[in-house]
């Protein structure tokens with residue numbers, strides 16, 4: 001049972017405690033995001049049910065990214081180093097967080113993990129959250145974008161059943177699309193409508209990490225968002241280095 005996020009909370013007394021916990025987490029996450037911005041690292045938080053294909057998608061992604069783009073991964077699971085080991089086999093630095101009983105990552109955990117990476121050697125950082133469609137939605141981990149995977153084996157009604165996590169997704173990935181012929185009750189059009197209903201219109205890509213189908217759309221989205229994020233950072237830096245027009249006028 002979750003000890004930290006209050007998902008078992010039943011009494012009103014626990015609500016202020018939970019709000020305080022989330023506010024403190026938000027403060028730590030904001031500081032972490034500042035640190036990532038100073039290092040020009042773009043961070044993507046991957047969330048889904050266990051087994052939806054987060055790690056496999058990452059493994060397929062590395063080879064599809066442009067050469068020279070430096071990637072690192074923070075992995076979250078209750079136990080084992082398995083996923084970090086899978087990532088490292090591709091020559092990509094990975095730090096494993098094991099949460100024990102925790103059903104989500106929080107900003108303290110990711111900050112501690114990121115402290116073990118050389119941020120000057122990273123352009124794109126993936127945080128693979130603990131497999132869970134509920135609790136990770138509430139906890140900022142210092143990311144710039146949220147991505148939610150929904151595998152075709154899970155059923156196309158999950159966005160309606162677990163709206164909170166889908167509502168905040170910058171991108172939704174329908175994964176394991178090579179299995180569609182075997183799971184013909186998953187209707188991608190119906191799944192898209194279910195996502196649109198809770199989130200509004202936004203990007204959705206359909207990917208098979210196994211066959212590589214749809215991987216280009218996923219990589220395009222990543223690179224577009226990374227470029228947009230860097231342009232926004234450069235815009236802020238340029239604005240803050242421009243002379244103050246009021247001061248110049250009065251000089």
Ligand SMILES: Nc1nc2c(ncn2[C@@H]2O[C@H](COP(=O)(O)OP(=O)(O)O)[C@@H](O)[C@H]2O)c(=O)[nH]1
Pocket residue numbers: 048049050051052053054055056057131175176177178179207208209210211
């Ligand atoms: N057929 C098929 N299997 C997949 C695909 N992606 C992941 N899997 C399998 O689904 C299982 C769970 O994948 P994994 O990446 O570990 O899921 P995670 O728990 O979300 O990280 C593994 O056996 C994967 O090989 C896919 O695109 N197609």
Ligand SMILES: [Mg+2]
Pocket residue numbers: 054055056083128
């Ligand atoms: Mg995994």
